[in-house]
Amino acid sequence: MKIYDFLIIGAGSGGCNCAHYLQQRGLSVAIADKEGVASGGSGAAGAFLSPLAGVQNSYNRFINSALEYSLEFYEKMTPNSIVKKGVLRVENNNFNSAKLQTNSIKNHYISAKELQEISQNFTQIDGYFYENAAILNPHEVCQELIKECDFYNYNVKELKYEDGLYIFDDFKAKNIxxxxxxxxxxVETPYIKIAPIFGVKIDVKTTTKVPFNIHKSISVSTNKKDSTISIGATKERHDTSEMECLTSCDKCAFYVNNEQGQVEELLKDARELIKLEDVKVTKVYRGARATIKSYFPVIGKVIDYEQSLKKYPSIKNGTKIPPELLTYFENLYIINALGSRGFVVAPMLAKLLCEEILDSKKVPQELSNEKLFYKMARTKVST
Ligand SMILES: Cc1cc2nc3c(=O)[nH]c(=O)nc-3n(C[C@H](O)[C@H](O)[C@H](O)COP(=O)(O)OP(=O)(O)OC[C@H]3O[C@@H](n4cnc5c(N)ncnc54)[C@H](O)[C@@H]3O)c2cc1C
Incomplete structure (x- = not known):
């Protein structure tokens, strides 16, 4: 029976980037997904690579450095799956013009008149242009990342660990x-409270040339290599962060009955930015992205919540127990909560996580699951 160094569970942006990194480091890697490659949030993603504007803080610093890293990474790795023509950010409720101007990322203002000179299809909008932005083909990228790994179309329901190995029907793995x-x-990770945020993307055939990506509350892409454009938005949040997804969005009763309305809304919002001619929707994708309250993604060795608290119940009262004394699941790691920029952050997160595993380099505090563990353990006592 084959023994892999690593089994990755989930073939989205997070899993595929980890698989690629580990395989490049000479390890044997299998990846399993119950639905197929890029079938979850990653398949529905724009997938726009865009900067995060605003006064510098730890979060947008993280996003913008991940963007630099990922643009270079994808341009080298999958040059045929990336179109880099920049993005026009149009003011909206979250990003007013003050916020769009006040940041460390190079940009320039384009008036409505100048936009008309670029293309008469633009409506009366103006905005801020950021050169360092692109769009990817998420399916092609994920496939390319794992092309040297073994893929299993497999629903992993439980983990069985014996004699230093995780055991499955057809193979074994040293690490997960x-x-x-x-x-x-x-596995139980109650301190990582994932809130699914649902979104829709459509691929559209049009004779209109869209010179660059446009973001407002929705995103309209420039024409991709096959000349189609993508229009996407994530808006709908499940009403509780306690809700757990048991199926993909395409099968979820929460969404399936509303496709026509979702598509029409996207086209209407897109046409408020640019006139689109001879429109034919060729494909609709639905998916949910995973977000947690702090917005930062989560990577690292997985802490066993119950056992750690059993061992050190005084953590609940605020006693400082260093992370190395906590109990961790054996050879089990996580990458999740990639948020609204999963394709932007995944290459860098994969590198950071795998360097922690292989080279014992600690992941930055703001990305670690330890912070979430302590937070939950300490707040539980007061509630
Ligand atoms: C509509 C939409 C638009 C988006 N737009 C952008 C964008 O423009 N730019 C950007 O960077 N990001 C965007 N995102 C966010 C980005 O897509 C996500 O953050 C990222 O793709 C998440 O990747 P993931 O690998 O963590 O999860 P997913 O892609 O959801 O992958 C998880 C996979 O795990 C599999 N799985 C789960 N449990 C099991 C199991 N037990 N056994 C086997 N398989 C399992 C699932 O089938 C799934 O395929 C968007 C998201 C959505 C929904």
Missing amino acids: ILAQGVIKSI
Whole structure:
């Protein structure tokens, strides 16, 4: 029976980037997904690579450095799956013009008149242009990342660990990385409270040339290599962060009955930015992205919540127990909560996580699951 160094559970942006990194480091890697490659949030993603504007803080610093890293990474790795023509950010409720101007990322203002000179299809909008932005083909990228790994179309329901190995029907693995997105985790991680945020993307054939990506509350892409454009938005949040996804969005009763309305809304919002001619919707994708309250993604070795608290119950009262004394699941790691920029952050997160595993380099505090563990353990006592 084949023994892999790593099994990655979930073939989305998070899992595929980890698989690629580990395989490049000479390890044997298998990746399993119950639905197929890029079938979750990653398949529905724009997938726009865009900067995060605003006064510098730890979060947008993280996003913008991940963007630099990922643009270079994808341009080298999958040059045929990336179109880099920049993005026009149009003011909206979250990003007013003050916020769009006040940041460390190079940009320039384009007036409505100048936009008309670029293309008469633009409506009366103006905005801020950021050169360092692109769009990817998420399916092609994920496939390319794992082309040297073994793929199993397999629903991993539980983990069986014996004599230093995780055991499955057809193979064994020394290490596991959970990259499950919004789907219910197969191990208990109550301190990672994933909130699924649902979104829709459509691929559209049009004779209109869209010179660059446009973002407002929705995103309209420039024409991709096959000349189609993508229009996407994530808006709908499940009403509780306690809700766990047990299936993909395409099968979820919460969404399936509303496709026509979702598509029409996207086209209407897109036409408020640019006139689109001879429109034919060729494909609709639905998916949910995983977000947690702090917005930062989560990577690292997985802490066993129950056992750690059993061992050190005084953590609940605020006693400082260093992370190295906590109990961790054996050879089990996680990458999740990639948020609204999963394709932007995944290459860098994969590198950071795998360097922690292989080279004992600590992951930055703001990305670690330890912070979430302590937070939950300490707040539980006062509630
Ligand atoms: C509509 C939409 C638009 C988006 N737009 C952008 C964008 O423009 N730019 C950007 O960077 N990001 C965007 N995102 C966010 C980005 O797509 C996500 O953050 C990222 O793709 C999440 O990747 P993931 O690997 O963590 O999860 P997913 O892609 O959801 O992958 C998880 C996979 O795990 C599998 N799985 C789960 N449990 C099991 C199990 N037990 N056994 C086997 N398989 C399992 C699932 O089938 C799934 O395929 C968007 C998201 C959505 C929904």
